[in-house]
Amino acid sequence: MRQVIDELPGSKIREVANAALGRGDVLAFWFGESDEPTPEFIREAATRSIVDGETFYSHNLGLPELREALSRYVSSLHPSVGADRIAVTSSGVSALMLTMQALAGAGDEVVAVVPVWPNLTAQPAILGAHVVRHPLQFHGGRWKLELDALKTRVTDRTRVLLVNSPNNPTGWTLGRDEQRALLAHCRATGTWIVADEVYERIHFDAAVPCAPSFLDIAEPDDRLVVVHSFSKSFLMTGWRLGWIVHPPALGPAFAKLIEFNTSCAPVFVQRAALAALAGADAFVPGLVDRLKGCRDTLLPRLAAMPGVTCAVPAGGLYAFFAIEGQDDSLALAKRLVVESGLGLAPGVAFGPEGEGWLRWCFASRDPARLVDGADRLRRFLHL
Numbered sequence: 001m002r003q004v005i006d007e008l009p010g011s012k013i014r015e016v017a018n019a020a021l022g023r024g025d026v027l028a029f030w031f032g033e034s035d036e037p038t039p040e041f042i043r044e045a046a047t048r049s050i051v052d053g054e055t056f057y058s059h060n061l062g063l064p065e066l067r068e069a070l071s072r073y074v075s076s077l078h079p080s081v082g083a084d085r086i087a088v089t090s091s092g093v094s095a096l097m098l099t100m101q102a103l104a105g106a107g108d109e110v111v112a113v114v115p116v117w118p119n120l121t122a123q124p125a126i127l128g129a130h131v132v133r134h135p136l137q138f139h140g141g142r143w144k145l146e147l148d149a150l151k152t153r154v155t156d157r158t159r160v161l162l163v164n165s166p167n168n169p170t171g172w173t174l175g176r177d178e179q180r181a182l183l184a185h186c187r188a189t190g191t192w193i194v195a196d197e198v199y200e201r202i203h204f205d206a207a208v209p210c211a212p213s214f215l216d217i218a219e220p221d222d223r224l225v226v227v228h229s230f231s232k233s234f235l236m237t238g239w240r241l242g243w244i245v246h247p248p249a250l251g252p253a254f255a256k257l258i259e260f261n262t263s264c265a266p267v268f269v270q271r272a273a274l275a276a277l278a279g280a281d282a283f284v285p286g287l288v289d290r291l292k293g294c295r296d297t298l299l300p301r302l303a304a305m306p307g308v309t310c311a312v313p314a315g316g317l318y319a320f321f322a323i324e325g326q327d328d329s330l331a332l333a334k335r336l337v338v339e340s341g342l343g344l345a346p347g348v349a350f351g352p353e354g355e356g357w358l359r360w361c362f363a364s365r366d367p368a369r370l371v372d373g374a375d376r377l378r379r380f381l382h383l
């Protein structure tokens with residue numbers, strides 16, 4: 001076994017979930033998904049495809065019609081992106097891994113803005129790259145990127161800058177000026193930007209259809225790879241489908257890498273994705289509205305608890321909050337499960353910068369579950 005694999009930490013969220021085994025009364029908010037199933041019109045498209053016998057291998061880069069539909073979808077939100085810049089992948093996490101395989105090898109330096117979903121930093125480590133962590137700072141009730149410090153960290157030795165915005169777990173969202181500054185800096189150092197924008201549509205500013213994207217300001221040939229997923233905006237976590245937007249020259253490299261990783265995404269899942277994109281305008285804004293309702297149900301309840309600190313997330317599915325005097329998030333998350341039947345993710349699962357915090361996924365079909373969860377937390381804290 002390679003040492004780096006031996007040393008990979010296990011999932012701390014799973015560790016908390018395991019503490020709930022045998023209990024039927026736990027309200028679980030630990031994973032990054034809603035309890036609402038995928039919309040029926042999407043499920044039906046997959047069923048039809050299976051009934052029609054679409055059960056064979058397919059193109060490495062995805063069905064041509066899906067790449068065309070993604071090109072139209074992405075271009076409806078951002079400046080035009082051709083189908084030649086799109087690779088369909090078997091999940092967002094696979095898209096991230098393929099991107100890392102393409103860009104960062106043993107000994108390369110990868111700078112990551114953290115805390116962040118742990119898969120992003122584990123992947124370059126698995127490939128033997130050296131990960132440098134750049135922590136967001138929590139000041140005055142909000143998460144902030146210290147841009148000058150990040151620019152000092154990203155040098156001409158840095159192969160990749162990894163940024164996830166809207167961010168899991170903090171909800172922090174990169175601003176346009178910060179994006180411009182990072183793009184200019186990375187152009188100067190020759191660094192690739194890998195932008196994880198899987199939550200771009202889950203953005204609560206009603207004036208715009210999505211969070212600021214690097215695609216809005218970059219040229220097609222910039223060293224930029226943007227990673228997306230069907231999981232969050234279309235409630236398709238279990239389907240495992242994502243896509244990559246890359247510079248045109250990288251298409252053949254991604255085709256090879258997909259061949260050697262998964263060969264292709266299942267055709268019936270891609271048919272479901274085609275239905276999802278066709279129904280996006282009718283479905284996504286309503287989902288985002290409901291998620292905003294969830295956020296606005298939970299956040300004021302957390303904020304009203306003495307000793308609780310929380311930034312209002314601009315996007316994403318999560319409330320990330322700290323409780324005064326509680327600095328061991330894993331122990332606290334386990335106690336919450338055992339003593340109160342409340343399932344949250346420990347902040348330390350997102351790196352040492354998340355220690356002392358808890359992540360609550362507020363995507364819930366029934367906001368009453370959030371009210372019940374908040375009551376359980378209040379009772380646990382004897383408030």
Ligand SMILES: Cc1ncc(COP(=O)(O)O)c(C=O)c1O
Pocket residue numbers: 032091092093094117164167168196198228229230231237240241242
């Ligand atoms: C920041 C971030 N990126 C990527 C993903 C991957 O999504 P999926 O593999 O379900 O497409 C997730 C899932 O939680 C995530 O939080």
